[in-house]
Amino acid sequence: MKGRNFIGLSLLFPIVLSACNVSxxxxxQLVVAPKKVACETLGDKQCFLVKTSRDGKSFTAWFISSQPIEGFNYEAGFRYRLSVTDYGYLPGVTGGPNIPSYYYLKEVIEKVADDSTYLPGYQSIKEST
Incomplete structure (x- = not known):
């Protein structure tokens, strides 16, 4: 009888887990560009242009992020390097994609005046003034 209960519970566990939001x-680390850009799917809303790094040395290409950064006071005209905690959700879990993930600011590592223009997928293009 105990074996049947264990088998029944083991079959039920994946169903219960898939109904949960697994965060x-x-x-x-994030690098935040000095200018916001138009969000791709959010109409007139402006989004951050960011690069991310897990080790603080190797960064991704620039990409548009609509994720809020709690505790961060953005000021246009400055490029920031931030230490953040990324609160996300596992892909493929029911309800996960509908719940927004967000960043929580731990520390502003660097704030540098910058008039460069950055584009998703690229490094930088210096503006001519």
């Missing part, structure tokens, strides 16, 4: 958190 993950990780500490990363």
């Amino acid at each position: 993950v958190q990780q500490d990363i």
